[in-house]
Amino acid sequence: MDENKVKEELKKEILEEINKDEGEIFVNSAKTPGEKFVKGFDYAFEGLAYAISNEKNMKFHVLVSIIVLIASLFFNVSRVEMIFLILSIAFVICMELVNTAIEEVVNLASKGRVSKLAKAAKDVSAAATFVSALVSIFVAYLVFFDKFTNFSNSLFIRISRRPSHLALIALAVVIILTIFLKGLFYKGKGTAFHGGFVSGHAAVSFALATIGAMLANGDLFLILIYYGLAIIVAESRFEADIHSLPEIIRGAILGTLIAFSMFGAFS
Numbered sequence: 001m002d003e004n005k006v007k008e009e010l011k012k013e014i015l016e017e018i019n020k021d022e023g024e025i026f027v028n029s030a031k032t033p034g035e036k037f038v039k040g041f042d043y044a045f046e047g048l049a050y051a052i053s054n055e056k057n058m059k060f061h062v063l064v065s066i067i068v069l070i071a072s073l074f075f076n077v078s079r080v081e082m083i084f085l086i087l088s089i090a091f092v093i094c095m096e097l098v099n100t101a102i103e104e105v106v107n108l109a110s111k112g113r114v115s116k117l118a119k120a121a122k123d124v125s126a127a128a129t130f131v132s133a134l135v136s137i138f139v140a141y142l143v144f145f146d147k148f149t150n151f152s153n154s155l156f157i158r159i160s161r162r163p164s165h166l167a168l169i170a171l172a173v174v175i176i177l178t179i180f181l182k183g184l185f186y187k188g189k190g191t192a193f194h195g196g197f198v199s200g201h202a203a204v205s206f207a208l209a210t211i212g213a214m215l216a217n218g219d220l221f222l223i224l225i226y227y228g229l230a231i232i233v234a235e236s237r238f239e240a241d242i243h244s245l246p247e248i249i250r251g252a253i254l255g256t257l258i259a260f261s262m263f264g265a266f267s
Helices: 002-022 033-054 056-072 079-110 116-144 148-153 155-161 163-184 200-214 220-239 245-266
Strands: none
Touching (some): 033 056, 033 163, 056 079, 056 116, 056 163, 079 116, 163 200, 163 245, 200 220, 200 245, 220 245
């Protein structure tokens, strides 16, 4: 009798451990079409943040993509060439996301056990990412090879003469780096899009304020208005309890530094 009781207790403990490993059963709560549409963006951003936070290769791909996009603005890249560059970048990042998803699914299915099939699945998905990276390198080579010899006719000179182009580039860099930092320091709590390591609103508003201040020709009244509006935007994120004060400060510093450095270097 005691032996059967011990067996039942062991069986119960084993089942509890299995259920604990498997996690809670997912119940799909009813949502309106609008809620599903908005939530889909949230889920997608969380997936992007997870990949950036947990995969070194993803960090590398995003950083290289930022460099290539910025470099393309300083050379006489045609519309067709720009299309191929963007498609190549998107292709590599999408393949890295798929590779990450396959690795996580294989880990879940194998539960940490050594398996030739699990290894083969991971190796094949990694090979697909490698091939996409090689293709993107080949495309970049074809696009940029002849551009270095004709740098004087590049967009570099035109950017220095047109503040509108420079402002657009500065804002694009601020937004991309904000997303990258959110994903890099994402801790898995809450959502990466709603909150995060830096405040995107603060970064963009202070970047705009800095751009306006540098174009204000020393008009102190305009400068105070620009930064006053930026402070109001940042303060609204704190009042709404979306970002903490350090996150807002980091966003403000990021936007200010990027705008100041780019206008200081090129204008």
